[in-house]
Amino acid sequence: MGRPVAIIGIGQTKHGRRNDVTYPDLVREAVIAALKDAGITPDDIDGVVSGTMPSMMEGVALTHFYFADALRSVGKPILKTETCGTTGISLAQTGYYWVASGMADLVLVVGSEKMHEGDSQATMSTVADPFWFRYFIAGAPGVFSMQAQEWTARYKIDEDKVRDAAARVSVDHHKDAFDNPCAHIKVDISMDDVKESRLIVYPIRLWDVCPNSDGACALIFASAEKAKKIGGKSAWVKGLSFCGDEYWYGDSDKVHWECAIQAAKEAYNMAGIKNPRKDLDVAEIYNPFTFIELLHYECFGFSDFGKACDDTLNGVFARGGELPCDPSGGVLCTNPIGATALVRVAEAALQVTGKAGAHQIDGAKLALAHGLGGASEFNGLMILGSKM
Amino acid sequence: MGQKVGIVEVAQLAGAETSDNYLYQVYRVCKEVLDKAGIRREDVGTVVSATSDVFHGGLSCANAYYWDAGAAFLKNGTRQDGESLLAFQYAVMRILSGHYDTALVVGLCKGSENPDTDSITHYMTDPFYQRQIGLNETVAAALQMREYLDRFGITEDQCARVVVKNLGNALRNPYAHVRRKLDVDEVMKSPYVMTPLKEIECAPKSEGLVAVLLANEKKAKQLTKKPVWFKGFGSSMDTFFLGDRDLLKGQITNAAQRAYIMAGIKNPRKEIDLAEITEPYAFQELLWYEGLGFCDPGGGGKFIESGATERNGDMPVNPSGGVLATNPYVSRGLIRLAEVVLQIRGAAGERQVERKVKTGLCHGTHGFAGQFHAVAIVGL
Numbered sequence: 001m002g003r004p005v006a007i008i009g010i011g012q013t014k015h016g017r018r019n020d021v022t023y024p025d026l027v028r029e030a031v032i033a034a035l036k037d038a039g040i041t042p043d044d045i046d047g048v049v050s051g052t053m054p055s056m057m058e059g060v061a062l063t064h065f066y067f068a069d070a071l072r073s074v075g076k077p078i079l080k081t082e083t084c085g086t087t088g089i090s091l092a093q094t095g096y097y098w099v100a101s102g103m104a105d106l107v108l109v110v111g112s113e114k115m116h117e118g119d120s121q122a123t124m125s126t127v128a129d130p131f132w133f134r135y136f137i138a139g140a141p142g143v144f145s146m147q148a149q150e151w152t153a154r155y156k157i158d159e160d161k162v163r164d165a166a167a168r169v170s171v172d173h174h175k176d177a178f179d180n181p182c183a184h185i186k187v188d189i190s191m192d193d194v195k196e197s198r199l200i201v202y203p204i205r206l207w208d209v210c211p212n213s214d215g216a217c218a219l220i221f222a223s224a225e226k227a228k229k230i231g232g233k234s235a236w237v238k239g240l241s242f243c244g245d246e247y248w249y250g251d252s253d254k255v256h257w258e259c260a261i262q263a264a265k266e267a268y269n270m271a272g273i274k275n276p277r278k279d280l281d282v283a284e285i286y287n288p289f290t291f292i293e294l295l296h297y298e299c300f301g302f303s304d305f306g307k308a309c310d311d312t313l314n315g316v317f318a319r320g321g322e323l324p325c326d327p328s329g330g331v332l333c334t335n336p337i338g339a340t341a342l343v344r345v346a347e348a349a350l351q352v353t354g355k356a357g358a359h360q361i362d363g364a365k366l367a368l369a370h371g372l373g374g375a376s377e378f379n380g381l382m383i384l385g386s387k388m
Numbered sequence: 389m390g391q392k393v394g395i396v397e398v399a400q401l402a403g404a405e406t407s408d409n410y411l412y413q414v415y416r417v418c419k420e421v422l423d424k425a426g427i428r429r430e431d432v433g434t435v436v437s438a439t440s441d442v443f444h445g446g447l448s449c450a451n452a453y454y455w456d457a458g459a460a461f462l463k464n465g466t467r468q469d470g471e472s473l474l475a476f477q478y479a480v481m482r483i484l485s486g487h488y489d490t491a492l493v494v495g496l497c498k499g500s501e502n503p504d505t506d507s508i509t510h511y512m513t514d515p516f517y518q519r520q521i522g523l524n525e526t527v528a529a530a531l532q533m534r535e536y537l538d539r540f541g542i543t544e545d546q547c548a549r550v551v552v553k554n555l556g557n558a559l560r561n562p563y564a565h566v567r568r569k570l571d572v573d574e575v576m577k578s579p580y581v582m583t584p585l586k587e588i589e590c591a592p593k594s595e596g597l598v599a600v601l602l603a604n605e606k607k608a609k610q611l612t613k614k615p616v617w618f619k620g621f622g623s624s625m626d627t628f629f630l631g632d633r634d635l636l637k638g639q640i641t642n643a644a645q646r647a648y649i650m651a652g653i654k655n656p657r658k659e660i661d662l663a664e665i666t667e668p669y670a671f672q673e674l675l676w677y678e679g680l681g682f683c684d685p686g687g688g689g690k691f692i693e694s695g696a697t698e699r700n701g702d703m704p705v706n707p708s709g710g711v712l713a714t715n716p717y718v719s720r721g722l723i724r725l726a727e728v729v730l731q732i733r734g735a736a737g738e739r740q741v742e743r744k745v746k747t748g749l750c751h752g753t754h755g756f757a758g759q760f761h762a763v764a765i766v767g768l
Contacts, residue, residue: 002485048625051469054441054448061443061511062470065755068628075642077623078760079478082441082469084449090466094478101484103621126448242464244455262462374452 002100004388006227006234007349009038009220015334015343016184018214023058023114024070026216030339031072031110034218040230042072045220046104049079049094051087051111052338057123058114071110084127085286087111088217088341089242089371089380095221096237096382105223111343112216113336120212120337127375133249140288141209143249143375145201148291151255152203155306163203165309166290167194170207170332172318173287177329179358182343184213184334203291210288215336217343224388235349238366239271239383249375260299260379267381268301271366276301277316277323280383281364282351284344286372287330296370297325299379319361327351327359341371345382352386393483394608394615395766396490396601397424398726403565403594403714405500410445413597414457414496421492421599422459425611432601433488435465436479438472438495440718443508446501458494472598473721473752473762477621479602489607495719497596505593505668505717512755514628523630526590528756529669530582532635536671537584539636539686544584546689548575550670551588551712553692557699558709560738565594565714589670589712596716598723616729616766619747620653622646623762626755635757640679643761647749648681651765656681656749660765662731662741663705664724665751667712672758673705676751680763704741707731721752721762728766 011033013026021029035042048071055061064071064080071078079098083090088111095109121139128134136142152162171191177183189207197206227234243263245252252258264276273279283302287293297308302323303316311317317325326332328347331340348367350356356364365387371380399420401413422429437458439450447453451467458465468474472495479491502508509525536542552572558564570588578588601611608615624639624646644656653659663680667673674688682703683691691697697705706712708727711720728748730736747767754760 002487054450055511056442056448059515060513061508062440062754064470064625065512065628065759066514068625068759073625074627075624075639077643077646078625079474080469080471081466081478082449083451083467093466097478097481097485097487100486101481103481103484123448126442126446127452129453130446242466243462244452244460244465246456246461247453258462266464374449374455377452377455 003102004224005096005099005237006222006224007219008222008227008230008232008234009034010346010349011037011218012182012343012346013216015182015213015215015336017116023117024067026114026214027067027110027112028070030112030216030218031070031108034108034220038220038230039232045072045076045106045108047077047098047107048073049081049091049107049109051081051091052113053087054123056126057118057120059118083373083378085337085373086341086371086378086380087338088343089345089369089382091342092219092345092382093240093242093380095219096240099221099223105226107221108218109221109342110216110218111339113338114214115212115336116214141201141204144289144292145204147254147295147376148203151295154255157306157309161309163195165294165312166208167191168312169290169293170194173326173329173332176319176327176359177333180328183329185211186333204289208290210331210335213334213336215334215339217339217346219342219346233353233355235352235384236388237382238385239267240381241266242380245377247377254376257299259377260296263379263381264300267383271383279366280323280368281366282327282361283323283325283368284328284347284370285325285330286341286344286370287326287332288335290332324361327361344369344371348384352384391484392605393480393618394603394605395729396603396608396611396615397421398729399424399599400563400723400726401595401597402563403596403716406595410498411454411457414454417597417599418459418492418494421601425601427611429459431490432459432463432492433490434482435460435463435492436468436475438468438475438718438722439497440469443511444497444502444718454496459492470718471721471752471754471760471762472719473725473750473764476600476722476725476764480618480621483602483604489604491602493600493602493722495596495598495722497716497718499593499595499716523756525668525756526582526585528630529672530585531630532757533584533669533671535635536675542674542689544576545572546674546692547589547671548572549692550667550673551575553698554706554710554712557707557739558713561708563714564709566592567709567713585669591668591711591715594714594716596714596719596723598719598726600722600726614733616732616768619767620647620651620765622650626759630756636675638679638758638761640676640758640761643763644680647763647765653765659747660749661743661745661747662703662728663749663751664708664727665705665710666720666724666753667710668715670712680749680751700742702743707739707741724750724752725764732768
C-alpha cells in the first residue's frame, strides 16, 4: 500500500474570535507554526494543499488565489481540496496520497476558516438543493435534530438517558478545553446548565452545539526518507477512508449509518484494527453536536448499537476512561469548519507523538481522527500511529 | 515513479445550453465512460470530481449534491475546486499510491444555470482592495494583453488569428458550443469590451460535463486495446496581487518545466505533437505558446502566422476549438485532456488532425491573468 507517510509538523492558530488578523494572516500563522514545528523552510516544500468551506462562507471565491502568498505556495504546485465539513480530513488525505504516490516528498496541508466574517448557517442552507430541501432545512441543527431523534426512537432509548449522556459529553468537553491552549470555548458548566440551556431544535440545546470559530491548521506530510533526514517525532498514517451516502436525506438510514460504518471498516482494515475500543488509545471524533458524537461511538464500533449512552454515562469515553474521545474539547469547543477535521488529525498526531501537553493521553500509540460533512452524508477517517 | 497510469476511456457532453437536469447530465456522462470501458459502477475504485461551489452551481458543497449521480455512492471519493486538471492529478496520485486500480475523474459545470463568468471571477478578488475597483478575469486579461502588445509588438491582427483558427476548428467538433467561419477582418470589427480586448476574443459560458476513466498498467491493458499513458504533470501558483507580477512572465513556464522533466521531454517544440490549451482570451494562446516553450518569448505572433498550430500544421493547437469555443470554467482543463486522448487514438472524428500524434500536451489555467497553471503530458 504505497510508501509510508508521516506527519512531521503540526501548526494551529489560537482559535476563537480573531479580529486581530486578516484571513490570509490567520492562514500564515498556522503555516509558520507548522514549518517551525518541523524545523524546515518553505523552500523545502514540494507542494501545498489548501481548503476551506464553500465560497459563500468565505466571501471570496477560490480562496487559494487569495491565500497564495500566506500559504507560501508561490512558484509551487498546489491542490485545492474541498468536500464540505469533511474538507479537513480530505485535505489530510490529499497530503497523504501526494506523498504516497511518489510525486512529492514534503507536502504542506492547510485548512482554514474565518467564521466571524461569514454566515455559516446561511451557507449551510445552500448545501440543500434549490428545489426541495432548501425550504425545509435551516442550517445544520435541523439535520442533526432529525438524526438524533431517529436514533433515540429506533433503539427505544429512554429520553432522559439520552439527555443525560449528551449533557455529560458537553460538560466533559467544555472542561477538557481548559487544557488545550488552542481551544475556543472553555467553560465550567454543570449537567443542569446544559439541560436547561436555550432550545435550538429539539432535542438540541445551546450547550449541545459547537461555536463559530476563526482558525487555521497546517500539517506537514513527509516520506519516510525525509522524515528520517529531518528528524524529530513523527505520526505515521496507518489507515484512511472516506465514504459518501445518497444526497437525498430521506433515502438513507442515518442511524445504522452506512457511510460511517463503512468508512470505519475500511480504515480499521488498513490499520489492522480488530477491536477499535481496545486497539485505539484515543479518538478525535468530529462532534459539532453532542448527540452526533454518541451516534458515532456506535457506528465506529466503540459501543454496541443503542448502548453509547450507557457507556458514556459509565465514563468509558472520558479522559481517564477506556477510550478517551476528544480530549482536546473537540469540535464542540472549537469549530473553524474548513480547518476543523484537520484539527482532529493534528490532535491525533499530537497524541501519538506525545506532544499534546496538558491534554496528553498517557502512552497513546494509536489514534483515530474523523471528519463529517454534507447533510450528514460524508464520513472520513485517518488512523495515526507512533510507529512506522 | 516506476508504475504507469493509463487513460482507459473518455466521455463528454455538448457545451451548448440545454434544459437537461444537471443530475441527469452527471449520470449520463459517468454512465457513458463506464459503458465504453465495459465496467460497472461497483468496479470503480475511487471517484475524484472537480466543481466549484455557489457561483458555479447555485449550491454550496456541490459535491454532496451530485455524489450519487456521479457514480460515487458508498465509495471513497473526493473533490478538487476550480481546476479539473487537478482532479486528474489527484486521481493519478491515488492510483500511483497503490490503493486503487481504477479511478473515475469527472469535471462538472452547468454554465447555463449560473451567472456570467466575470460576475463570478470578480469574487476571486480580496474584499478590501481589488473588489472596490471591479477587477475580474476580463479586466486582468485586458491589462495583460496591453502589456503584451506594447512590450513585444504583438499585433491585434495576430491575436485575431487565434479566433479565426479556433472557432473554425470548432465547426468540426460536435461538442463545441460556439462555431463560426470567420476571417481576420471580421474579428477586427468585433467591438471592444475592454481595450484592447474584443468581444469575440473572449470565451463564452458553456455547459461542461466530462468524464475520464484511469487505471493502473495491468488494469488499463485489460480494459482497452488503446491505452494512452500518463507521462508527466506540473503546476505552479503565482502571487495574488496583479501589480506584484510581471504579467508576461507567469508561472506557466514553471508548470511546463515540471511536466517536461517528469515526462523526459527536452525539446517541447519537437517532442510534443499536439496541444490543447486553455485560452479564455484569444491573445493568451499566443502568450502560452511562449510559456510552454513552443517558441521564444515575444514569438507567439509569428508562430501562429507560420501556420504550425493550424489543424493541419505540424503542431496543431486546439483542434477542438479550445476554450474560445467551449468554456465551462471548471471542466475546461479536463476537456483538454479528453480531446488530446481522442487525437492520440485517432478517434477524434472530423476534427482528427492529419499528422500522427504520439505525445500530447494538455494545459489548464485559472485566476487573474493566469495566476495558476497546470500542464499534463500524455502519450503512447
